[in-house]
Amino acid sequence: MPQPTDTTAPRESFGPTAPPDPAGALAENGLELRPVPSPWEAGLADPEAPFDLARRWDDAPAVRRHTAVLQRNFHEVGDPELRLADRFIGVEQGDRRRLVGVYPEGADPDAVDPVGTLVDFTKDLNVGAGRLLPAWCISEVTVSPTHRRRGILRAMMSDSLRRAREAGVPIAALTATEATIYRRFGFGVSTYYRSVWLDVTRGIQLRGARPEGGFRFIEPTTSGELIEGLWRRAFEGQLGSVERIRFHAAKETDRDPRMDEGRPQGLRGVVFSGPDGTDRGVAVYRVTGETSELVADEPVTATVVALWAADAEAYRALLEFLGNLDLVVRLRLPPVPNDRMLEFLVRDESRIYTRGVHHHLWHRILDVAACFEARPYLHDGAVTVTVEDDLGHAAGTWEISAADGRGRVRPADEDQAELTLDVAELGSVLLGGVQAEVMREAGILREHRPGAATDLDTLLRQPRLPFALTGF
Template sequence: MPSFDHDYELRRFAPEIVDGAATPATAGWVAAERLAFHETHHDDPETVAAEARRMITDDRELTGVYARETRPGTLGADQPVGTFVSFTKTLNVGGGRLVDAHLISDVTVRPTHRRRGILRRMMTGDLHRAAERGAAVAALTATEATIYRRFGFGPATRQRTISMSKREPLKLLTSSRGTVELADPTTLGPVAEAVFDAFHARTTGSVDRHAGHWSRMLAGVDYGTKPDPNLRAALHFSPEGTPDGYVTYRSAERGDDVVLTVVDLVTASDDAYLGLWELLASIDLVTEITWKAAPIDDVLVHALADNRHLTVAREQDHVWLRILDPVAALEARPYAADATVTLRVHDRLGLADGTFRLTASGGDGTVERLVGPDGDPAQGADVELDVSVLASCYLGGSDVVTLAAAGLLHEHAPGAVQRLRTLLTPERSVYGVTSF
């Protein structure tokens, strides 16, 4: 039977622009990625170059898997049958501590080339290379929930899609102490970035933003160069006059209704969150408000005078984490109590496999890797779990007691799960608004 290397060639390269145009390799990779996600592809050089510039800004590394043999009339040799991209942004692991995370995105395999080891070759090779470079954690956002657990990823943050009816007036029980002003989304960039930086610094689970995400949130541009003329924006100012929140939104008719869709809502204070929702609730000629990135623990449930106006249409996983170095990852985050717990971690890829003693004191943790006399992982662990489960509870977004009840985490010492639960309690609800 032919091997992977017989049928395919894996190439890693940086996106490039030469004489104002994306190189053929870059343009072919972009075309393949757009095709896989059922997105419109434009062949004009300016549009493709704009996408390449965003990738260059983020210092992305592109991976493409190319068929060694192409047949007449098919998409051709410039387009890979599998795509994969990786780059680095920071992850807030609690207490304002920002850790470099190895981000993975644009993972595709052409349907005509499935079940031939393409995804496994791209993913395992990339994870091992990231670990060798010293990355403590990797992260991705998934279009499907059943793909990445086998590679050691676990869902670590979640979001909700919410809608609120405005057929009756929406009222909040309290008012913001600040003020709100409408803004021009095309000139909002520097202010929005400063607000996001403050949000990122205070929010456990937040991932720093990349150039493509900013284009979608502030210009409505998913691919190309032309901003969405229907996008609107507003800023919230603290009582001292400092911008501490913003929202971008658009509205559209849907039958007899007018639906306002929140595109991006980022706040660096609780006042700003309430103030921007006061504005959205007051906009005339709107019958419904929707948002796909609301927090799980949403203060609107308590702030609305009648929270029956709020409907949760869907709850979904958002950021999936993968622990590459348990010692570095566990020592990077803060802890809510003083205690010691020994963890037996299983990892089929071998990157994080072992037994680790976590000792937390004064908010910081130290981790010791335990090895038995014959070189095998030490016995006597308090808690046993897969590396994907460790990823899910790492930030505190998934309760270890609930994970244990689901059969995903096993207690070997009485009280160990409760100790671990106390240790991992986050100071704020785990949340994030960056997709990648």
């Protein structure tokens, strides 16, 4: 039940506080933060070239060690000869990744493993209506279990966010495996996804008219340009999505660097084309299980590695195709939005099984004006918010307004604030996927004018929930 709003209690001052000194904390533990130049930064690789799974990176020993350590900390298979590390390095140069590591003071990164790793790079974020905003993507963050509680994570994250702000990138983003780690650095969940499988023992029927068009099979290994083009069309139409990383492009063309040294594993691909012959969607999938024994412990399963559709009709067509493959008992879909679209599409929704709902994309706002002025608006209005930010990047009081579809942000006096919220919650509401009113009822933002949280939700609402097509 909603709690009454206190409109009389005085507001405190929420100016930026002095953050702790991460470099000093590392030094007290005999550690230091060091950049590790990637091959593309050192002129050893062309980031525009196709990925290379065969090259050995003996000329980049620090990068090899950095990559091998983060793979160990994410529990990849053992890699004593660094072949897996080399394959990942060959794939990832196209992302223009920047590497940092934490090392014992004075250590040579060419000869000593880091005890902390972090990678960042810049990709575009779709903030609605096809508008793109540069996002500082943070990934591959690990701390060695031998060096916990020594300020390593705070030093790496603080350094990365500082560099993002200095580079003029207005927002940072990450996809987290653990939900409790990154909120302390100002990240808030912006998108969610469902992991889903369908019982397709007798095929599936969809509601509504069948899309007009046709299908053809493709070989994923030789169809990279086609898949890339359809991915781009799907991305440009998907609010909340970040450009995919090169690792996903490798997987979708059956060159997963983790699988049999990157050799093809027999993935299949199917393309949907409209009546005019234009390609509008592609699905890449594998079939596993014993087709000679349909009632088995491991039923015949089609697992969809990627499904990129230029429009809703193409998505529907590919879903129907995949759901009616001969002999297949179970269809595993890639992550889907948590919006019940599948339930509207599938005639018998009892055959849809949700394995879980998960947090996905996390936002960390660095420049309030740049973020809220970049996205589109459906409604006119204005709400003034005070933003708390321990690191100081977004702290202040801001009037967020919109008129004729365009947003405007300007500084305001603190006594004009209608809401007070943490920068993490500001990142959550940016694209309209998380409701400020729900957070108010949960007690994690403070409302100084009754109805201000609901007004903020109305101002920020978009036609669909944001959804990130891929992670990183």
